Structures are given as C-alpha cells and as structure tokens.
Amino acid sequence: xxxxxxxxxxxxxxxxxxxxxxxxxxxxxxxxxxxxxxxxxxxxxxxxxxxxxxxxxxxxxxxxxxxxxxxxxxxxxxxxxxxxxxxxxxxxxxxxxxxxxxxxxxxxxxxxxxxxxxxxxxxxxxxxxxxxxxxxxxxxxxxxxxxxxxxxxxxxxxxxxxxxxxxxxxxxxxxxxxxxxxxxxxxxxxxxxxxxxxxxxxxxxxxxxxxxxxxxxxxxxxxxxxxxxxxxxxxxxxxxxxxxxxxxxxxxxxxxxxxxxxxxxxxxxxxxxxxxxxxxxxxxxxxxxxxxxxxxxxxxxxxxxxxxxxxxxxxxxxxxxxxxxxxxxxxxxxxxxxxxxxxxxxxxxxxxxxxxxxxxxxxxxxxxxxxxxxxxxxxxxxxxxxxxxxxxxxxxxxxxxxxxxxxxx
Amino acid sequence: xxxxxxxxxxxxxxxxxxxxxxxxxxxxxxxxxxxxxxxxxxxxxxxxxxxxxxxxxxxxxxxxxxxxxxxxxxxxxxxxxxxxxxxxxxxxxxxxxxxxxxxxxxxxxxxxxxxxxxxxxxxxxxxxxxxxxxxxxxxxxxxxxxxxxxxxxxxxxxxxxxxxxxxxxxxxxxxxxxxxxxxxxxxxxxxxxxxxxxxxxxxxxxxxxxxxxxxxxxxxxxxxxxxxxxxxxxxxxxxxxxxxxxxxxxxxxxxxxxxxxxxxxxxxxxxxxxxxxxxxxxxxxxxxxxxxxxxxxxxxxxxxxxxxxxxxxxxxxxxxxxxxxxxxxxxxxxxxxxxxxxxxxxxxxxxxxxxxxxxxxxxxxxxxxxxxxxxxxxxxxxxxxxxxxxxxxxxxxxxxxxxxxxxxx
DNA sequence: TATAGTAAGTTACGATGATAAACTAATGAG
DNA sequence: CTCATTAGTTTATCATCGTAACTTACTATA
Numbered sequence: 117x118x119x120x121x122x123x124x125x126x127x128x129x130x131x132x133x134x135x136x137x138x139x140x141x142x143x144x145x146x147x148x149x150x151x152x153x154x155x156x157x158x159x160x161x162x163x164x165x166x167x168x169x170x171x172x173x174x175x176x177x178x179x180x181x182x183x184x185x186x187x188x189x190x191x192x193x194x195x196x197x198x199x200x201x202x203x204x205x206x207x208x209x210x211x212x213x214x215x216x217x218x219x220x221x222x223x224x225x226x227x228x229x230x231x232x233x234x235x236x237x238x239x240x241x242x243x244x245x246x247x248x249x250x251x252x253x254x255x256x257x258x259x260x261x262x263x264x265x266x267x268x269x270x271x272x273x274x275x276x277x278x279x280x281x282x283x284x285x286x287x288x289x290x291x292x293x294x295x296x297x298x299x300x301x302x303x304x305x306x307x308x309x310x311x312x313x314x315x316x317x318x319x320x321x322x323x324x325x326x327x328x329x330x331x332x333x334x335x336x337x338x339x340x341x342x343x344x345x346x347x348x349x350x351x352x353x354x355x356x357x358x359x360x361x362x363x364x365x366x367x368x369x370x371x372x373x374x375x376x377x378x379x380x381x382x383x384x385x386x387x388x389x390x391x392x393x394x395x396x397x398x399x400x401x402x403x404x405x406x407x408x409x410x411x412x413x414x415x416x417x418x419x420x421x422x423x424x425x426x427x428x429x430x431x432x433x434x435x436x437x438x439x440x441x442x443x444x445x446x447x448x449x450x451x452x453x454x455x456x457x458x459x460x461x462x463x464x465x466x467x468x469x470x471x472x473x474x475x476x477x478x479x480x481x482x483x484x485x486x487x488x489x490x491x492x493x494x495x496x497x498x499x500x501x502x503x504x505x506x507x508x509x510x511x512x513x514x515x516x517x518x519x520x521x522x523x524x525x
Numbered sequence: 526x527x528x529x530x531x532x533x534x535x536x537x538x539x540x541x542x543x544x545x546x547x548x549x550x551x552x553x554x555x556x557x558x559x560x561x562x563x564x565x566x567x568x569x570x571x572x573x574x575x576x577x578x579x580x581x582x583x584x585x586x587x588x589x590x591x592x593x594x595x596x597x598x599x600x601x602x603x604x605x606x607x608x609x610x611x612x613x614x615x616x617x618x619x620x621x622x623x624x625x626x627x628x629x630x631x632x633x634x635x636x637x638x639x640x641x642x643x644x645x646x647x648x649x650x651x652x653x654x655x656x657x658x659x660x661x662x663x664x665x666x667x668x669x670x671x672x673x674x675x676x677x678x679x680x681x682x683x684x685x686x687x688x689x690x691x692x693x694x695x696x697x698x699x700x701x702x703x704x705x706x707x708x709x710x711x712x713x714x715x716x717x718x719x720x721x722x723x724x725x726x727x728x729x730x731x732x733x734x735x736x737x738x739x740x741x742x743x744x745x746x747x748x749x750x751x752x753x754x755x756x757x758x759x760x761x762x763x764x765x766x767x768x769x770x771x772x773x774x775x776x777x778x779x780x781x782x783x784x785x786x787x788x789x790x791x792x793x794x795x796x797x798x799x800x801x802x803x804x805x806x807x808x809x810x811x812x813x814x815x816x817x818x819x820x821x822x823x824x825x826x827x828x829x830x831x832x833x834x835x836x837x838x839x840x841x842x843x844x845x846x847x848x849x850x851x852x853x854x855x856x857x858x859x860x861x862x863x864x865x866x867x868x869x870x871x872x873x874x875x876x877x878x879x880x881x882x883x884x885x886x887x888x889x890x891x892x893x894x895x896x897x898x899x900x901x902x903x904x905x906x907x908x909x910x911x912x913x914x915x916x917x918x919x920x921x922x923x924x925x926x927x928x929x930x931x932x933x934x
Numbered sequence: 935t936a937t938a939g940t941a942a943g944t945t946a947c948g949a950t951g952a953t954a955a956a957c958t959a960a961t962g963a964g
Numbered sequence: 965c966t967c968a969t970t971a972g973t974t975t976a977t978c979a980t981c982g983t984a985a986c987t988t989a990c991t992a993t994a
Contacts, residue, residue: 117981118527118951141971150953151972180970181960322755334853338754343747345855346731346887352852358769360845361881363837375848375882428772436769439784440849443761444743446754472770473784478755526952527980550942559982560943589941590989 119157122149123507126157130167130188131503134213137170139183158186164510166192166212188212193502194249196239196293197494198258199302200224200231202276202330206491207238209249212506214499217249218242219491228271228279236292253295254502254509257494258285259302263349271299276330296505298497303327303351303453304342305493307335309485310451312496324447325483326353328434328457330384336445354379356440358433381433384409384456390426399425413461427465435469442474453483528566531558532916535566539576539597540912543622546579548592567595573919575601575621597621602911603658605648605702606903607667608711609633609640611685611739615900616647618658621915623908626658627651628900637680637688645701662704663911663918666903667694668711672758680708685739705914707906712736712760712862713751714902716744718894719860721905732858733850734892735762737843737866739793745854763788765849767842790842793818793865799835808834822870836874844878851883862892 129146130138143154161167170187193212198205201224208219220238224231235258243250262271262280269287271280289297307325325335332354336343344350357375380386387409395401401422403415416423438450452463463480470477483489538555539547552563570576579596602621607614610633617628629647633640644667652659671680671689678696680689698706716734734744741763745752753759766784789795796818804810810831812824825832847859861872872889879886892898 122952139971144971152954152974153952155972156951178970179962179968181972183971336853338747338752343854345747346857347855350853350855352855356852357845357848357882360767360841361878363834363841363878375845425772432769432772436766436784437849439766440846441853443765444745444759444850444853445752446756446759446761448755469770469772473766531981548942553942561945561983562981564943565980586991587941588939588991590943590987592942 120507120511122147122153123157123160123511124504125149126154127161127166127503127507130161130186134188137185137187139185141183160511162186164192165189166506166510190215191248191252193252193254193506194243194246195254195495195498195502196243196256197491197498198235198239198256199305199488199491199494200235200258200260200277201302201490202261205231205234205238206488207235207242208491208495209239209242209246210495210499212499212502214495216495217246224277226278228277228283228285231277232283232285232288236289239293253293254505255296255298255498256289256293257298257300257305257498257501258289259305259490259494260285260299261302263352264299264301265348266299269299296501298501300342300494300497301333301335301344301351302490303333304335304344305497306453306483306485306489307337307451307493308342308496309489309491309493310453310483311337312492313485322445322447323449323451324441324445324478325451325453325489326434326438326457327454328382328384328452328462329454332379332383333454334441336447338445353437353441354383356437358436378433378437382430382456387412387426387430387456390429391422394422394425409456410459413459416465417461427462428469431462431465432469434466435473438466438470438478438480439473442478447478449479449481451481451483453485453489458483458486529916529920531556531562532566532569532920533913534558535563536570536575536912536916539570539595543597546594546596548594550592569920571595573601574598575915575919599624600657600661602661602663602915603652603655604663604904604907604911605652605665606900606907607644607648607665608714608897608900608903609644609667609669609686610711610899611670614640614643614647615897616644616651617900617904618648618651618655619904619908621908621911623904625904626655633686635687637686637692637694640686641692641694641697645698648702662702663914664705664707664907665698665702666707666709666714666907666910667698668714668899668903669694669708670711672756672761673708673710674757675708678708705910707910709751709903709906710742710744710753710760711899712742713744713753714906715862715892715894715898716746716860716902717751717905718898718900718902719862719892720746721901722894731854731856732860733854733856733887734860734862734898735843735847735866736863737791737793737861737871738863741788741792742863743850745856747854762846762850763792765846767845787842787846791839791865796821796835796839796865799838800831803831803834818865819868822868825874826870836871837878840871840874841878843875844882847875847879847887848882851887856887858888858890860890860892862894862898867892867895 125147126143129143140154140158144151158167166189167186168189170185190211190213195210197210198207203224205222205224208216210216220242222234222238225234243253260271261277262273264271269284286297286299303325306327310325323337327333334351334353336351354377356378358378358381359376361375391412399422401420403412403420403423412423413427416427452458456462460482463482467480485492534556535552538552549563549567553560567576575598576595577598579594599620599622604619606619607616612633614631614633617625619625629651631643631647634643652662669680670686673680678693695706695708712734715736719734732746736742743760743762745760763786765787767787767790768785770784800821808831810829812829812832821832822836825836861867865871869891872891876889894901
C-alpha cells in the first residue's frame, strides 16, 4: 500500500543521486516526506540489502552534525542484456547501477532456436562467475533484428535469421530464469542507449535514431518514451517509398510496378549497386565491385566520380526521407548508427542534401556507441525494469518488519 | 495525501459509468477499496456537491437489498471550449459530463487580439446565462489554426490571422477567468474528438487525423496521447516533400529549385490548379474554373476527364504521403476531415492509390464530426482537465470533514 | 402472510503508517 | 567552553484504511 509507494520514492531518489551517496536529510528535502518516515524507509531498504550506510568524508565543510550518507548496494540486483545480431550475439550482465560486470560476444548461428539456446547457456555461465548474481537476477532485456509483436511473443521480418516467428523468446526466457523479460527491436534499444548517453539519466525527449547497415531501421523517442506504433511496426524507415507511382488507377499515366524504397538507395547493398551502375554508365573510377562501403565513401571524398555518384544518390534519398520525418514527427535530433550510417562522410553528405529540403533541419549526429548501442540500451531497459520492481518484490515479501527500533529499556 | 488519491479513483469510476448512476457496492467491486472507505468517500463527494444519490428504479431484479445509486452532478462543474478558425470562432460551455449547454458562432475578425477580446466577451455572456456556471468554471481549452508553442505561449504559422505571435492567449485567459487554460492546434483537438467519438471514453490508442481544406494539417494520437514533437510542430503534413530534388550538391544531375510539397497537390487551391492544368492540356471537361472542390470530385465520379485527372493526381500524392506515415508511425487508422478531406469520393480514390503502395494499409475513414470536430475536442480536453483537478481542488479545501457520521445516541 | 435467503450498507475496532514537536547527537566557530 | 547549526531519534498523535460483525431492505418460496 502506501508504504511501497513511498519506498519507491526514496529508492528513486537514491537512484537519481547514484553513484554519489546521499544523506537521509537530503532525501527528506527531495521527497518532501518527514524525517521519521525517511529514516524508517531507509532502514527498511538497508534491511533488505538494497541500501547501506557508507563512510565517505566528502567535504562536510559546514557547521552542524555531519550527515550519514547512504548509498545503493550495487550487488543487490543484477540484470541480463542481450543484443541478437545477424551474425553475432552480445550477452552481458550488469548490476543495479548499470555497471557492466560481464560481457561476451558469440556467433549467432544459423537458426533462431539455436540462438536462444546460446543465450541461455552464456547467461548461465556469466551468472555463475559473479557472486550473488544468479540469486539476485531481476530482469532481462533482449534486442532482436526485426519487429517484435508483444501480443504474439514473436519476432517478424527478421529476414536474415530463420525460425524467429516460431520462437516464443520471451516465454522461454521467463520460464527459464523466472524474471520479467522484455524483448524489443534492436534500433529501438539503440535509441534508448543514445538517449541515456547524451543527457545522463534524463532521456532527452524527442529524437530519432537511424541505423543504416544491411537494412535500414529507425527508433523513435517521443516525449522521452520509445514509440512502437499500433502494430509495433513504427520506424520501418527502409520501406518508405522514394519514387511515386503517379496517377494510375483510373486517371491517365502512372508508372507500372512497385515504388522504390529507401532501402533500394541507401542500404549497404544498394550503395554497392549504385556504384556498379555508375561505373557501367561510364563514370571514371578506381574501384572494383568488391570494396566495402566505408572505402566507397572515402573514395568519394577523394574525388572518385563513381563513388561520388553513389554517395550522393544515397544521401539524397536519405535526406528526402528525413524531410518526411521532420514534418511528420519533428524530432530535435537524428542520430546515425550502423555500419554504413555511423560514417561522418555519409552524414555530412546527407546534411548537405537535407539543407535543400528544409530551412531549419534537425541536427544530424553520428553515434558514439558503435556496435554496442543496442546492448547498452538493453541493459538500460532491464535496469529500469529492475528498479521499478525492487521495492514491490523485496519490501513486499520481507514480512518480519525490521524496525520498531530501540532496544527495550 | 492518500485520501485524495482514493477520492480520484472513486471519481474516475463515477465518470466511467456516467451518465448511468452506480451503486457504492459496484464502486467497491471496480476499485478494490473496502465498503466503509467507499461509503465515506462518496459521502465526501456528495458533501461537495459533485455526486448525489438518485432514485432510479432500474431493474433491481435480484434478491437482496436494492442498491442506492449515485450519479455525478453535471452542474457542479463547467468548462469553456473554443475553436478559433480563419473566419469563424466557436465558443461553447459544457458541464462536467461534457454536455454542451451553450454554444455560439461569431466572426473571427481581422486580428488575433480582437479575436481574444471576442472570446472573453462571448464566454462571459454565455456563462451568465447558465446558473452556477460562472462560479463553477473549472477549465478552458482553445484550438488555434497554427502551431502553438507552449513555452513561449504564442501561436506561430497562423498565416491567415495576424497578431497571433504577439498574443499571450493562455496567460490572458488564465488571468481573466482564473482557471487553467489549455491551448492546442486545431487539428490536434479534432483528433481528440475523433478518438472519443469512436470508442467512447477510452481513446483508441494510435491513429492519425488528416484535415484537408485550404491547407493540410495532421494530428497524431500515439499511445492514446496527442503528440506534438520537439518544437510543437509535428504533423505539418502539408509541407512534406513530394518530388525529390535528385543528387545535386556535388554529384551529377539534380533538379533546380525547391521540392514540391503535398500542399501543392492535395489542398483545395491545388486541386483547382490541377483542374485548370488538365483543361489546358486538352482534357475534355464540362467544368469552368470557378467551381468548388466537392463539385470537381462529383464530376470526376461521373466521368469528367479533367476532374478525374485532378482527383487522381491529388489522391496519388496523398497516398504517397500516407505511405510514409504508415512506415514511420504505423497508425491503426486515418481519419479524414476538412472541407476537401471529408469527402468520400476523395477518400475512396486515396484508398485505391494507397493499395498500390502498401500491402496492408491502415483503414481510411471519413470524419463524421464535420466543422465541430475541433470544438468538441476542446470541450473534451477541458473536461479531462476539470476531472483531474476536481478532487484536489474541492476535497482539498473543504476543511470541515463532513462525515464522522451517526448522530449521538 | 410468514420466513428464509441475499445483497447493500453501517458500525466498531484495530492495524498501519505518516506527521509534528521536542529531544539528543555531533560538529565548527568564536 | 559554549553556542549556533544541522542530522537524526523519540514520543505522542492523528488520519485512513480494512476486517468482521451487524443492520437494513428487498425477493423468493412455502
């Protein structure tokens, strides 16, 4: 009842101050609760080993009795974060404060079911290596390369990993580990990580992450929360149409066939094709068909005509799509990630093209988290889940009320 | 403290049941609170005249003591809703249950400051005509034809009404009436109204309203809340680019000039131009240049070639833009409103074109609220505000605790 | 027409948990 | 060495909730 609610408030203040310790007097000021109430709640949290007094002599510097600082016990709770990629899986364990205490990179394998088995095995091994982690595991979060439908507990459109649609990842992990499991799109989680990386704990409220690699994905953070859409399929930026079909159904004209999409212009494979096409059209080039995308971009910067053509065709299509994002969703910033997207040559080109579409474009940035963005986002989401359930789970159960302090006279 | 929180829970249940009365036993079932608690809280609500017992004999039909139904007192709270349009202003008063008890349509005038004066004058007059309304006014909501920047309390991009940028509408009305004032974009409020009209009180959680008239606007409802963007400018659908510029900045080719936008194809004036253009291109037509848009659409349906061309060019551009909305935001439904948009011939054409872009398109619907959508949305938002503040305002103040019931023996 | 059954609502009481106010504790400044 | 100042505790009190038993008012059935 009321106790849990106020306990959560105290815990939230402790989290907000972490990793700095904080005195009970300060908690009183920040929560508005009374001194005895805070003392009792902190004693409860200490009793269940979530908080503890600490002796840090950090500049008392004023008159009056010095405060007794309390801090969160990092080892009182652990979470697992997972990033399932097309070729590699990252599995890691973090403590209550989000410190990563173990991490491992393994091959994905050929089938989703095998990947799930790998996750369980690696998690078990990592948990065993950390004292108290297995007993105090509190949450799991997994990033997947596709659209996760929470209602069906299945991952769809994960084109490069068969078997995902038949796999109930969440149910499987929950029954195996006995803790809440969250599953989400990889780019969405990367967006969470970017948000945290930028403004500490407070998520900056409106921005977009665009991940460009083999495919193109997008994560929308709106009003500080991740947005998923009515069917969980928001942010499928790669499928956005670039060419119009024209007025066909009954009116005159109109192109035949399907409209081209952004993935036909700005994904890794598409940029290869555009390079080939430019060469076939007679552009001078020092490149053959088998180079990687960063090399193409570098060549474009040093003046290679074919590479330049490919870069700018891709950047224009991307700028066109971003103009739509701007007018529809109005993000304050766009962060680029992924093997192709996290490239400043590409982002600079997109910025040039975008200036032709918009007078007041959002700021474009390159991700600094590299390949670990999704993994870090998974850890962050899992820690949030843990923080929310900690008080209810442990204070709720710990039946013998610990305080009623004061030894009998 | 706790009392207010539980009081709000009881009030919410009363609202959810409205306009049907509800017994305290039923409130116990729906809130999970205990019988004495609910009795006391309902007595409190009755004491401050928000609820009252009613004698409706509605099918007792079972054994046991019959329930004593309670209902909300509609006249215990009033709100003002306003829709500021380019030419007309709607001002209305509604009671606690959202029943509109007074409404007036007046000319906007030439300047925003004059419009604000009109709103105050009309509101005062309407309030005077309703018993108790002036004393129990609880909230105001105003819809404006532009982008409202809450931080600056100013309306921008309201092209057809000068003086808005200098007018602090919210501050002015709040100081004049002494109640909270909400200001929002007109299409956003129309989206709220559509949401309520569809699923009773529960807002259906993800959909989009597109208003097509002289301009094109859009309201995004996501996860049940209106979304406004980082700068309050989300949903500027009319400005979305339709033609690409091509790869110019350094690469080869690229169109000169600015990209065309959706407003160049699908707004009322644009459809006129498209008709003219089709006639000049030699299309047979029985129309001259001075017809209104619904007439053009009707002619297109009966086979007029030029009208058909205009309709399908507009519909294709709209379908292209909707394809972007689909992949970026994934709404479950799109509702069309406005003088041009609320036309089933137009919506049907858009639906045909959209099928060429999307395999699984969102459902397209025509608004049923016509010109009152924004006004009704304003009323709904104001009633929500009132509902949230009612308990805190009145139970919080009413110092003499009314119950401690039972006369001394 | 009695009487049992059932559900709504009230009374009485005890448990929980929060607060205010006064008190104790620990420090720095004069 | 005392005082001002701030941290934390003790004590008393108050508010509010829930449980359990009771009363009330009606239906159904004998």
